[in-house]
Amino acid sequence: MLEEVELWLDRHSWSASERPLDALRAAKRAAGASGTVSVVLPALNEEATVGAIVEAIRGELMSGETPLVDELVVMDSGSSDSTSRVAAEAGARVVHRDSVLPRIPVAAGKGEVLWRSLLVTEGEIVCFVDADLREFDCRFVSGIVGPLLTDPGLHLVKAMYDRPMSGGGERGGRVTELVARPLLNLHWPQLAGFVQPLGGEYAARRTLLERLPFPVGYGVELGMLVDTLELAGLEALAQVDVGVRHHRNQDGQALGRMAATIYSTAQRRLERGHLVRPVLTQFDRGSDRLFSPTVHEVTTEERPPMCTIPEYTARQRRRAA
Ligand SMILES: O=c1ccn([C@@H]2O[C@H](COP(=O)(O)OP(=O)(O)O)[C@@H](O)[C@H]2O)c(=O)[nH]1
Numbered sequence: 001m002l003e004e005v006e007l008w009l010d011r012h013s014w015s016a017s018e019r020p021l022d023a024l025r026a027a028k029r030a031a032g033a034s035g036t037v038s039v040v041l042p043a044l045n046e047e048a049t050v051g052a053i054v055e056a057i058r059g060e061l062m063s064g065e066t067p068l069v070d071e072l073v074v075m076d077s078g079s080s081d082s083t084s085r086v087a088a089e090a091g092a093r094v095v096h097r098d099s100v101l102p103r104i105p106v107a108a109g110k111g112e113v114l115w116r117s118l119l120v121t122e123g124e125i126v127c128f129v130d131a132d133l134r135e136f137d138c139r140f141v142s143g144i145v146g147p148l149l150t151d152p153g154l155h156l157v158k159a160m161y162d163r164p165m166s167g168g169g170e171r172g173g174r175v176t177e178l179v180a181r182p183l184l185n186l187h188w189p190q191l192a193g194f195v196q197p198l199g200g201e202y203a204a205r206r207t208l209l210e211r212l213p214f215p216v217g218y219g220v221e222l223g224m225l226v227d228t229l230e231l232a233g234l235e236a237l238a239q240v241d242v243g244v245r246h247h248r249n250q251d252g253q254a255l256g257r258m259a260a261t262i263y264s265t266a267q268r269r270l271e272r273g274h275l276v277r278p279v280l281t282q283f284d285r286g287s288d289r290l291f292s293p294t295v296h297e298v299t300t301e302e303r304p305p306m307c308t309i310p311e312y313t314a315r316q317r318r319r320a321a
């Protein structure tokens, strides 16, 4: 491990318990306008879990004398279930991806809704939380928002946690262990200290996020880490231990498609534009018991930094006026 990373682990890797909520509320009061916080939940068919997460955040972090969270938005990513209704009934503001920046046709994917969320949120700190979490604990939010309230030099903070698989057995984070961690260690060893580089819970300053490209699919986490390293340096990054994360585990073939997208996101950054062929062929046994191929497009589309979008810069000028 690079000595730089060893030092980073000493100084930029903490436990959430090291910053109690009262201290964070005091820091938020002191931060004023620069400490406004928006929480965004990207949600595709998460009716089973989104309501509890929204209720927990509203109950614990959006009430009292100094709420840590100012705004809670669920970005509906094209759900076919009752995600929007459940989230709204729990008290979230729900925004459908189609309603944001309609002049740019919507692409499918998690990164797409995270990118569009920047245009419909106000916080100077934006905190992303997956909507498929079970046994959600508000430390997932306060733990990663906290350092951004107390450490001006930080720009992106990721949660780290244990990730037991539902049903026991192997540990979760399969694409992390098989694809992302090897890629980062080989090509971006400064990022080797991240325990959960693909984790879906992270908070960042808007002034950073608006300058980053967003891979529209599952490459968004890896792309954001690599691009932030290049744009702001390792000292702008940190991670906080928030305990244990339980979430829905997708099947192996879904993770194969995720891995292909993440690999193509890395490839693009390794060679800026020279992509491998973004197609993935997988195999299942057909009714004839013979293996049959299914070809999947590997999403490589990326959105430009939001600060290059006229609607966004116009809105920012209006907010500043
Ligand atoms: O096209 C998509 C795919 C995923 N998600 C959301 O992004 C989060 C993480 O996705 P997922 O759980 O599928 O990834 P995993 O955690 O299994 O890697 C969840 O809240 C999903 O609902 C989304 O908003 N749009």
Ligand SMILES: O=C(O)[C@@H](COP(=O)(O)O)O[C@H]1O[C@H](CO)[C@@H](O)[C@H](O)[C@H]1O
Pocket (backbone or CB within 6 Å): 110, 130, 163, 171, 172, 173, 174, 175, 176, 177, 198, 199, 200, 201, 218, 219, 220, 221, 222, 247, 248, 249, 250, 255, 258
């Ligand atoms: O970390 C991983 O390997 C994947 C899959 O996790 P599991 O093997 O289902 O626990 O989950 C993450 O990866 C996605 C791509 O970056 C993120 O969008 C998810 O939020 C995150 O859960």
